[in-house]
Amino acid sequence: MTRSSPTVSPAGETRLVKIPRHVAIIMDGNGRWAQARGLPRTAGHKAGTENLRPILEAAVDFGIEIVTVYAFSTENWARPYMEVQTLLSISEQALETEVAKLHAHGVQVRHLGRTEGLAPSLVAKIRQAEELTQHNTRLQFNVAFNYGGRAEIVDAVRRLVQEGIPAEQITEETISRYLYAPDCPDPDLIIRTAGEMRLSNFLIWQAAYAEFYSTPTYWPDFDRAELYKALLAYQQRERRFGRVHPESR
Numbered sequence: 001m002t003r004s005s006p007t008v009s010p011a012g013e014t015r016l017v018k019i020p021r022h023v024a025i026i027m028d029g030n031g032r033w034a035q036a037r038g039l040p041r042t043a044g045h046k047a048g049t050e051n052l053r054p055i056l057e058a059a060v061d062f063g064i065e066i067v068t069v070y071a072f073s074t075e076n077w078a079r080p081y082m083e084v085q086t087l088l089s090i091s092e093q094a095l096e097t098e099v100a101k102l103h104a105h106g107v108q109v110r111h112l113g114r115t116e117g118l119a120p121s122l123v124a125k126i127r128q129a130e131e132l133t134q135h136n137t138r139l140q141f142n143v144a145f146n147y148g149g150r151a152e153i154v155d156a157v158r159r160l161v162q163e164g165i166p167a168e169q170i171t172e173e174t175i176s177r178y179l180y181a182p183d184c185p186d187p188d189l190i191i192r193t194a195g196e197m198r199l200s201n202f203l204i205w206q207a208a209y210a211e212f213y214s215t216p217t218y219w220p221d222f223d224r225a226e227l228y229k230a231l232l233a234y235q236q237r238e239r240r241f242g243r244v245h246p247e248s249r
Contacts, residue, residue, distance in 0.1 A: 003083070016235055018234065020187075023064050023185045023188065023230075024202070024207075025066075026190065027071070027219040029043045030047065030218070031044050033047065034047070045083075051222065051223075053101070054223065057105075061224075062227070067139065070147070072147070073201060073202070074114070077117070088119065095125040098127075099132060107140075108133045110141070111142075112144040113145045113146040114155070118146060120218045124190045144202065149199070149207075152180055153204075155180075156178035157178075179206070186207070188234070189231075189234045190207055190211070191215070192212070192215075193218060194216075194218050205233075213230045
């Protein structure tokens with residue numbers, strides 16, 4: 001869903017009149033950002049994590065209601081052991097240091113993904129963050145961690161089978177109700193940084209009619225101005241949801 005009411009933008013920014021309600025971001029390029037600066041890849045992951053808060057602040061300013069980020073995929077376990085451990089450690093540290101700040105600013109934190117394989121201490125911090133912020137309404141911040149789009153669909157089908165739902169009663173709406181965040185609307189806009197042009201198993205069910213925007217900018221350099229460019233491109237799109245525009249008939 002897209003809201004058409006104008007939003008106030010700072011000086012120098014054209015007023016946006018079509019604001020996506022839900023923006024999803026594939027935060028790509030952390031490692032390449034670090035290597036380009038002669039730094040270890042882990043420095044890029046740390047910089048990428050630190051970039052989240054200013055982007056969330058900008059999202060609120062622009063009138064976005066929901067932001068979903070791809071933080072750690074089910075495929076990321078195949079990366080070098082030390083890099084995986086660093087990613088997990090950075091994530092746990094971020095939960096320790098950032099959640100209270102997000103809560104103070106009215107941000108609701110939600111986890112999308114599996115908890116299997118994660119350290120109990122990390123799972124506990126995830127649950128604490130969700131519980132602390134569950135009633136906040138300024139911005140919904142979904143963190144896709146240990147997440148895979150196919151895994152999400154598999155988990156939904158398993159729950160359907162476990163609950164004995166008859167095959168003839170299974171519809172698209174039924175499956176949607178069994179996804180990780182059944183009450184969350186589908187993303188209107190998916191942004192991918194670092195120039196890649198694929199979804200990489202991210203929200204593959206929900207992304208059916210999302211607009212896609214790719215930028216060559218690495219995630220640690222993706223700032224308010226880059227987000228504004230993506231929103232400006234979005235408002236120039238015509239969303240048809242499979243339908244033909246009347247003038248094309």
